Amino acid sequence: MRTETPQQRIIRLQNAANAIVMHASSDSFKNLIDNNENLFRGFRLVYSTNNIEAGFSHSSLKSIEDDCPTLKKFFYGTGLLFYSEKHYEDTKRKGRIRIPIDYSLSLDSNAAERFRIWESGGSLDKEESRFEGLVRFIMEGKEQGFNFDYSFFIIENLLDSLKPENLRPFNTISALKRFDHLEYEGESFDIRNPKFTENKEVAGQRAVEALRAFQSSTETQRFLDRRMGLYLIFLKAVLLREQKEMGLYKQLEALIEYSLDTLGAFAKTEIYFSWKLLKYGKTFRFFDPISQLGKKSLHKIKGMSWDLFAVRYQETLASMSDIGDFYVPFFASFDNRFVELAQACPIRAILIDDLDKRVMTIHLDEYEYMVDLNRSISTELNHRLQDPEEKIKRMSRKPTVKELEKKANELELALTKYY
Template sequence: MESRQQRLGRLQIAMNEIVLHDPERSFSELIDNKRALFKGFKIIYSTNNLDGNFAKSSLKSIEEECPVLKKYFYGSGLLFFSDELYDNTRKLGEIEIPIDYSLSLDSNAAERFRVWEDGKSLDKSVGYFDKLVRFIKEGEGNGFNFDYSFFLIENFFDSMKENNHRPFNTIRALKRFDHLDYDKDKFDINNPLFTEDRVSAGHRTIETLHAFHSSPEIQKFQERRMLLYIVLLKTIILRQNKSTTLADKMSELILFCLNDLGKFAKTELYFGWKLLKYGNKLRFFDPVGQIGKKTLHKVKGMSWDIFALRYQETLASKGDTGEFFIPFFASFDNRFVELAQACPIRAVLLDEQGENVITIQLDELEFQTELNTSMTPEVQQILSDTELKLKRMQTNLSYETLQLKAKSLENELEAYC
């Protein structure tokens, strides 16, 4: 019987195998040679090479049909692995795969629904918005699942303010959209008809907001976003020291995560590394290229953009056993596109039994190599201990504690202004 520690160790080895597998080589070569290693896990694997019999889905065709949609993965398509899929593919050849698509909205996309439902002009974005509405209702045959949880998470505190009606009005518009009288041949984007009135939609909105405000899960999302914000702040502060090497800065960032946050925050460290090494070359990081009075505001916005990626990771792990959940993001600006180009995602490795999910970037090997070089032998020993790893996974600082740490770093950063 495999212990939890052994399973976690095997998951880590499985991740390393994906990282070391050349993206130009076939997915079959990765799986066939190490079938026992991947037993009990699920993989969503992004690639530009869709050859072979593995269950597949095209991302390129979806983006072409609706340009407002931004894919989570880097490649033109996806391949999938689970024990059941693998066995059935061996027996039957190509098979149908149970895929569920989900569409999340950032604030600028969500608020266009409010403007539209209120009968106001969408100006130049009306054509793209029309495609978005049609895709939600018709996309991939049966329409897309429509998820506005991210908007609620991003506007969690604003929606509690008595005089701020924008989040309420936006959710009410989205609730009414659930009851859009839609016929693809007769639908006119400039004259929408809803089968639910505002009063009824408003009651449902109040219930939704109450559920979100009292949800422990939503509080956890706020903590995860704050953790990301803190690591970004620390990274920007370290970046100001021009006399230390990248390895020195990464070493300090790792120790900060372990000692101050109680975690080896791998995903957050990845974004920190990306900013430290490539910040001057990638447009996404331009807002923090120079420190000024608006830097903190820009870092907060950037942390929400990156958290949108992290939230997609959560959605990708939501499929029921044997099923796969494919997230998309709707946005009318280029920040998410720039982020996806800066930090391309290659695969998601899922262990549903162990309740673990690992995101693997396209440049993961480069990141892991430089991460390892920046670690002292003592830190490497701490990180290789699976018992300590399980303990770190269960360590969670409260939102209030994270706020205090963020405030301290904000004061430190403001000293550079």
């Protein structure tokens, strides 16, 4: 039986997130929990740090990346600490305990493509050694093993898979399905001569079934809508960046207003990514591809929006994980853009409310972001944000797919003026 209303619980969740934001990264995890036990009660927390505390169950991100350099971590630190009410009580009673962890490995498009080339007998050239390391890591696992997940690749390539002339997504998914049935013996395994217990036809049938399931899923459409929302906010930020007469706070205010008008909500995390572009775009390599606008910029912005959405997608998986008590995501990639993304947008913690299915991602520089947001919100805009009638009106009407596409076309047309 619930002891608090949903409204009280979401306020407590926000207060718990604020406690993390205000907690110095150099201070101990134990102090964070002990000083805020009432706030964290009933929630789960994955906390990234460079200072692992022996008294807590923890995981070394650095050792996993050292074992398989193709893996890219999402969290900023070298290790993770974990909290849940039950585990914390067990830790205090028994000392250090072992917590089941779901290590999940997702693929970006370039890694998935290499599975297709390899399965069809093609050459991996200079990437063969790194690819073999990835295959061996997947098959042999780490600690309690990795959950191999390519749903993000399917969602990212879903619209392309609907084009009859484009067989690449289907062939890639078919190769990944067949990889599920790889014959693997560590010492005798030959990366140049893989053997599978499933033939191409059966793997192809399973690939068709997977694509149809994703294409007909309302959940998939929600993911695509969320990614489109992120793309709109990011593209709008790129355009605002070109308005040199506007300062950072005016740009942020315009972004918030655009988010309210277009998405019907204050898209705080999406605006965070744009804040990093507007304030520190010249500092981080992740934003280099759009440092100057040209004919290829639109394609690059779309690709970057998918990279940014990968972070949002992992939030959802974190709340759905049923393999372990905690979910730790990694991406397999043969370039460094996820490393560059982690440097630009460092993730400090994921706070999870299983009861109400809410997940909050907290970045290392969240406090600085919140200060800039507060400075950018005018009295008029604050009234819009706080007005209960307008809140209800916004929540009652979410934009349709066609409306989002129309907004995207408008921004894309505006982008052409800059090259």
